[in-house]
Amino acid sequence: MAEQGDSTRTLGRIMWLLAWLLALVLMTWYFQQKLEQDRNPNRQVQLLDNATLVLEQNRQGHYLAGGAINGQAVVFLLDTGATQVAVPRALAERLGLAPGRRLALNTAAGQAEGYATRIKTLSLGPLSLYDLDAVIMPSDSTEVLLGMNALRQFELIQRGSRLTIRHLDPAP
Template sequence: MARQAAPTSATRPWLLWLVWIAVIGALYLVMNQLLAPPAAIYRAADGGELQLPRHRDGHFYVDGSVNGVPVRFMVDTGASIVSVSDAVARAAGLEGGRSITFQTANGPREGRVVRAERLSLGAAPDGFTLQGIEVGTGLAIGSSDEALLGQNVLRHFDVSIDRQAMVLRPRR
């Protein structure tokens, strides 16, 4: 039987580095899954409610869409209107509108205000859909599919917040 040669002393450090990189990569993937925020929960009883669990960064998030284009909304009670990136605006067909300078926590930002045909909160078919909502464009945070959910949407709901969740119930 032929015997395999043992790795030379020159290749051992590289093998050790490759093993450590693989271990760190696997740990990252596992932790990313374990720490992922729970999804919003829709309950249809009594007119419906959407429960948004608090994310580990302290914010509330909900998947939704603008004119059918998927986005991940971060609830921003200090924002006047919904804001999306220019990439989402193009994909959603949000054209025209009026130019505006938004006053943000990071300073002034140029953008436009456009009316969206529909805005949905929650995973289809569960959740809520609003018609004719104004949307600000030009948002530049995180990835291009992230958006801010502002007061022009929140005013359509009774909002309650506790330590672990925000609950949205349609106003009657």
């Protein structure tokens, strides 16, 4: 009889441990989702029409948005201070972007060495650009800097913490 009580108690402890473990996993998942939403509130871009979208600033005051390069998903960081679209080296390799001629880059962090490349298709929500110059940069970032060679093709209107982006020449 005592053995049955001990095994029941052991089983009860195991069940409590599993319940706590499950609660810990669920809380971790929830907070990871919350942190990602704070980092990039534009995982689902808000569309006004087929040529206009609206982005929300993240907590750092940046505009991040999901998009695609050559059909593969990426996260863009809109950067009006960047001359060209800039793709981190590891991401460029994953995307299959071919490095071209070597370039001397002037970045916010100082001088760096990068490579010229071409992007066949760049998509930000329903907005697409074709045949863009870009640079492959030495960076550990996971975001693609969306520079002025892409952004100049859009009308950008910032009001408060929202940025409205309208394609100036929406091709069908």
